[in-house]
Amino acid sequence: MIPFDYQRADDADSAVATVTGHPQAQFLGGGTNLVDHMKLGVADPELLVDISRLPLDEVTELDDGGLRIGATVRNSDLAAHPLIRRRYPVLAEALLAGASGQLRNMATTGGNLLQRTRCVYFQDVTMACNKREPGSGCAALEGYTRYHAILGASDGCVAVHPSDMAVAMAALDATVVVLGAAGERRIPLAEFHRLPGSEPQRDTVLEHGELITAVDLPASTPRRQAYRKVRDRASYAFALVSVAAVVKVDAAEGEPCITDARIALGGVAHKPWRASRAEETLSGAAPSVESFRRAAEAELEQADPLGDNGFKIPMVRNTMVAVLADLTGVEPEAVA
Amino acid sequence: MDQNITLYVDGNRRPVTVDTRTTLLDALRDRLDVTSPKKGCDHGQCGACTVLLNGRRVTSCLVLAVAYDGADVTTAAGLGSDDELHPVQQAFLDRDGFQCGYCTPGQICSAVGMMEEAERGSPSHVSANLNDPVELTDEEIRERMSGNLCRCGAYVNIVAAIRQAADPEAEQIRQARAERQRNEPVLREDDAPTSYQVSVSGEEGR
CATH class of the missing domain: 3.10.20.30 (Beta-grasp domain)
Incomplete structure (x- = not known):
């Protein structure tokens, strides 16, 4: 680890000004990812501006009925918050599916969104990685790709975003509130993370010095919500694939029909993947295993698996069908 | 610096x-x-x-x-003193919740923090309902302690120790029942008169 200066931020504005004015400065939140990267040599900031004690640790109700989650609310506190558990269970479930009890006590909401890929080639400074060192190549393309992307990857990067929380937030149509030197801006969560393209070093659309201050959740969210994560161990492992779904079923006209479906996928792309093709297919459809399977297949037509991760295609399809069946009360017949 | x-x-x-x-x-x-x-x-x-x-x-x-x-x-x-151990420390001794002991201080701190989280009603990944009070079943203990590894593999006794610390009376009854079962006569293979087929006939006799 290279030597660095440490400052505790007095307020959000001065924290933003300090980091904006120093190209090698970074914000420090819970530190669970950044401190680890500093040990590994993946990150080498010259200045850390600690924002973990700023008064951004509250969950508050918005005037429009939505909810504001402060950027420094810890993952464990967010998962246990009564309003999250009652109104946004998909978010509580996603948070509880991530990391360990200790890490959830440390990790912040803003930091969770900004955590970086767990691609082993990214985390090993002896390997070529366009994300860590632009232009150096991608060792994963010639390596072991079981954990890599099947959607939206580029020739330069096949890494996946590791967050569970962000997948649920994508399905909830959350908005990221960001403070920069020029003031505040609001970014829809689905547009916050990027696909790798030719700039895999950029995980998000944030500019240097911009600080996440909150995540807003909209009011009037359908109550049928679920998060399901498939992984190599029963606990404490990153997703192979995950599905967050928020669904509304209307039965007023007789036959039940899906009037609102929001689905996001984890473990499959460089960002939480909003499954908009599946959503379009489901819109107006009667809930059935067949319609769920058609929706999943519509989404997965664009999948482009690598050498070791073709299994993710049926795994996403089956998980999506199972989650939707569960949410709509459809008998989940054996899925091929 | x-x-x-x-x-x-x-x-x-x-x-x-x-x-x-x-x-x-x-x-x-x-x-x-x-x-x-x-x-x-x-x-x-x-x-x-x-x-x-x-x-x-x-x-x-x-x-x-x-x-x-x-x-x-x-x-x-x-957490405790030499004269009076913390209940979780005492439970790890009583239930033999370790082998080499290297992971034990972390296991014990984690268990103490975890039990407090459960007491507050914080749900876990395996909780059937996000809003119900938490009952520390073996499944809940395992999930909530998944951030503590034990290379000796003492997990079975670590779970028992935490069970005891969380609910001493229930664990006492459970142990007494297990003790009784251990002392019941069991038909062994070498007791069998003629054929192995007699002694391996099922699980009921064990």
């Missing part, structure tokens, strides 16, 4: 000068001779360094000491 900080470790005021790069774990072990938390992976994956930081369990290897000036740190060594 040194900074002066003060930690309150197991009830003792401990001023210390640390390089900004120093983790809480290294500050405790190398600077303050508090060696109860252990360094395992040093990447937050094994849980051996778990302490209670301002009352909450964290992996101290991922915490920068400078960021916690003024904080309360409780290690496993500070």
